[in-house]
Amino acid sequence: EVQLVESGGGMVTPGGSLRLSCAASGFPFTRYDMSWVRQAPGKGPEWVSSVNRDGTTTYYTDSVEGRFTISRDNAQNMLYLRMTNLKPEDTALYYCARGGTHVGDRDFWGQGTQVTVSS
Numbered sequence: 001e002v003q004l005v006e007s008g009g010g011m012v013t014p015g016g017s018l019r020l021s022c023a024a025s026g027f028p029f030t031r032y033d034m035s036w037v038r039q040a041p042g043k044g045p046e047w048v049s050s051v052n053r054d055g056t057t058t059y060y061t062d063s064v065e066g067r068f069t070i071s072r073d074n075a076q077n078m079l080y081l082r083m084t085n086l087k088p089e090d091t092a093l094y095y096c097a098r099g100g101t102h103v104g105d106r107d108f109w110g111q112g113t114q115v116t117v118s119s
Contacts, residue, residue, distance in 0.1 A: 002026040004095075007022075009094060012116070015086065019082045020081040024078070033099060034099070035050040035051075035099055036095065037097050037109065038115075039112075048061055048081070050101045052100070059101050067084050069082040069084075091117050
């Protein structure tokens with residue numbers, strides 16, 4: 001079955017960095033755009049970033065542009081999100097999702113990994 005397993009979350013102070021990882025299995029990874037979606041406490045899901053199939057094109061929501069970098073390693077079926085200059089507003093449960101920028105394409109999500117940014 002399709003599996004997406006996130007890791008790398010944790011607690012960090014403002015301005016810090018984290019690298020999230022997503023291990024994908026159970027489907028042909030290279031056929032799919034991949035995304036990161038986050039959900040802050042009391043809020044609905046927010047699309048964060050997407051990367052195309054071969055990793056050559058990336059997309060970001062305005063609030064993370066210039067601070068986050070999405071990438072993928074197709075040989076390892078891995079998706080990554082490098083987050084720098086983290087802000088308290090980035091605090092959320094971060095999900096790896098199969099699919100790209102369109103919500104209708106994101107048919108599978110992982111279990112999520114928690115990112116907490118606080119002083």
